[in-house]
Amino acid sequence: MSAGDRQDVMSGAETHLVYPVFPRDTNHYHTLFGGMAMSWMDQAAFICATRWCRRPVVTVHSGAVDFHAPVPEGSIVDLVARVRATGRTSMTIVVEMWVEPMDQFERTLACQGEFVLVALDAQRQPTPVPALPTERVGGDDGVTRATV
């Protein structure tokens, strides 16, 4: 892989999914249903991990998902997913969910969580993924972490 290709991988790995919060996505309080939020976050993590390794990936773990604030019906949500760490075959993806009222420029962090996805080969077995660049490495446990 050339340096230019590598740069493309890096820039492509930060993933945004943007959704309007419509009534079909809410609970009876007219705020975003938590299960829907987690589904969107997992989708963002899935795309981010896929763009990182360009292989089939599956979710093997979701860490704590913290809901900081309710998300009103009629909001815009921007899910931001980034690769935080890579192992041999796994990628840890952090997902933030930012909320914007439709009629205002401000945005607030409503929710964040962490997901671990594994790359699979044609036999559905774990297969290696690209490591994070060395300048972002931390720790000596075989896990490469980004300084985010």
Ligand SMILES: CC(C)(COP(=O)(O)OP(=O)(O)OC[C@H]1O[C@@H](n2cnc3c(N)ncnc32)[C@H](O)[C@@H]1OP(=O)(O)O)[C@@H](O)C(=O)NCCC(=O)NCCS
């Ligand atoms: C993905 C799968 C084939 C991996 O099989 P496995 O026997 O766990 O494989 P390994 O033990 O070699 O683990 C592979 C990697 O996943 C990591 N991993 C596995 N389970 C994990 C968990 N619960 N939490 C965090 N990491 C985990 C391992 O640490 C390893 O990472 P590394 O290679 O970077 O060190 C298997 O777990 C699976 O099919 N799970 C179901 C996935 C799925 O259907 N997800 C839901 C829908 S997408």
